[in-house]
Amino acid sequence: MAAHKVVVVGGGFGGIQAVDRLRREEDVEVTLVDRRNFHLFQPLTYQVATGALSPGEIAYPLRAMFNGEANVRVLLGEVTGFDLDRREVRLAAVGEVPAPPTLTYDSLVVAGGSQYAYFGHDEWSDVAREVKSLESALAVRARILTAFEAAENETDPQVRDAELTFVVVGAGPTGVEMAGQIAEMAHDTLPGDFRAIDSRHARILLVEATDRILTTFPPKLSAKAERSLRRLGVTPMLNRTVVGVDPDGVDVQAPDGGGTERVASRTVIWAAGVQASKLGASLAELAGTEVDRAGRVTVERDLSLRGHPEVMVIGDMVRVRDASGEGAELPGVAQVAIQQGRYCARRIVDRLHGGQPEPFHYHDKGNLATIGRGRAVADLPHLRLSGLPAWGIWLGVHLWSLIGFQNRLLVLIRWVFSFATHGRGARLITRDVQEAVSED
């Protein structure tokens, strides 16, 4: 009997779990497709953006992950579309790497993830970088460090103030963590580094459209997190929407027709508004099912695409139909993707052996967000924590979840040193290669 061919699109949390659970199945052949050659531990990318960690410490080569697994193949390619009738995945070239041939599948798992959306203003992305992708995080790191360097050399006090003003848009976990890290950098790492400026005078603004930070947490924990942030030196600007972004600053507006306020800033970091991978909308169209404004396709209770039990879509690019038939949004966190990836693997094997799988059920292990050294909030099933205990849990969970013992050890060392010395070892301004080469 020919092996059952599984194609997994995307090497994020969901994709690698699905592959990992299928690699020991003898009658299954898995092909993992990604346009990057590494798995990225996205929950810590923001720490790369502030020089606390190096890229290589939170990224893991996909090929190394499945090296020597006879029934797993890794392909570098960009998925451009599907033919659900012929059960085909079409692929395009990535940079200098030619397109792999079209893949055929018996089962398909699509885990394409999401990216930040700029409220329809894609041009803002040139200025307001996000910290979800590694390259963008490195660009943010260079910008933040350059801001302090530029302020040190600047003689015009207005420009200097703009260089020392940091605007983070969106007060979800990433925005809060980012604002907290910049504050710690300004107050703990950099004093003593400069002569003309005092890095502690930096203003760090956290702009949020709703009336509190960390809206996925209970209001009491939000309030505690906000107090922690303020003590660190971050100024939350609640009930404010960003209506303009340019290289010299942002325009923020109060919600009910309030006036527009101009904030002069040279560093804007975007952590608001998520847009699902385009593959979501394209699958929704092919299957004639719903897609929401953020591009998330609605999948059935077993994560399959309507009318296509052999196709599953997972992670933060889907809404899952609940018992009432409505598409429900699950939190856009790693745990959801991980559990869905494992469920997919189980379901594929079950179906192969004639079983009838149960609907997917998300087991909520809780919600964590960190604000800074010793400051975090934890909303666990039977327990709400803040401060040092929450931070301890946050550290443990994140260290444990990193792939590879080496990476765990390297990150642990970085954190121990940062904690002990307030230092940030990876504070490098690396320029784009082209720029660097043309100058030398």
Next chain:
Amino acid sequence: MAAHKVVVVGGGFGGIQAVDRLRREEDVEVTLVDRRNFHLFQPLTYQVATGALSPGEIAYPLRAMFNGEANVRVLLGEVTGFDLDRREVRLAAVGEVPAPPTLTYDSLVVAGGSQYAYFGHDEWSDVAREVKSLESALAVRARILTAFEAAENETDPQVRDAELTFVVVGAGPTGVEMAGQIAEMAHDTLPGDFRAIDSRHARILLVEATDRILTTFPPKLSAKAERSLRRLGVTPMLNRTVVGVDPDGVDVQAPDGGGTERVASRTVIWAAGVQASKLGASLAELAGTEVDRAGRVTVERDLSLRGHPEVMVIGDMVRVRDASGEGAELPGVAQVAIQQGRYCARRIVDRLHGGQPEPFHYHDKGNLATIGRGRAVADLPHLRLSGLPAWGIWLGVHLWSLIGFQNRLLVLIRWVFSFATHGRGARLITRDVQEAVSED
């Protein structure tokens, strides 16, 4: 009495030693100028190019190095010229960081370093990247990894062979180390990663214009290193000069009018021909002294510029006048720069206190080069070693020389894991930010 103002140009090995030795002198004020915000441990940059180490592990922020030192100031700026009569250093902006004001000095130390030269063919640098700067090393890393990925997806056997052909130009320590690392990658790290290709079939060519590799070593050690390289799978091409470089390969020529051979290759790495910082020629012109073809200015026996005892120039941008009055070239290694940097600091303090310093004397501690795991050559004052003992010394010296205990620990862990698993943790293809952003 006003403090004695010292300006140090360049945060490489020589520059930071000079600053380090002056920072405790009460009557001295030091300004360190560099166009980068970090000190780079260049002897290991090639390991970044092959994914063995991460950039943050071999680079150290200059400001962190002298954080809180009351009489040391670090400035980000590009030195564009000097006024030796007015004792001024002119500075330009670096990227978005404005130019600092012109600096005045009582003593000046110029440690501008060198870069690779392309035999007058600067256009080759777009294709044949070097591994001396961090950005270029990252570009080389992406190219090498992309070559294997492209070969995996390629259907044209000729193109596939070109992708699997790696040409390293120049068989000095960096070229040898680079060729050895690519060979280890192809033979030890990557087998099992790919399905369509066998990474062990990669061809690694080391092109060298002279008749042996590692010409700064005794011939016997060169021969041993060459045997080691061949066993690793590297093919040295001796007595061959590169006469053409383009994106599809290189043209190499035998020396005495021999024919030209075409090597189809998509990955060319440049480790030949060094050009001193332009500041060397500009100082030579100002002082009316000699400059050699590689742009090295000849300095006096006390490293001062002719007629300007208050100006010293050090490192691989100078030749030092010997007892006969001729400019003599010292090896372009870290040890020379380090000893010269320390000498400068001592000389500045001596002169300040009316002393008359001895001429600079280079204390040759020996020469080390590594070829791969357990393979190295060591040419020490009373001892010549190869194989495992030489490799042990190489490891120890390089670990010990890294700045910062954290970096030593991180690199040690990387090396232990690489040794135990043949893995390379930092095998990431990161694209230029602009490209990545425009695609998402």
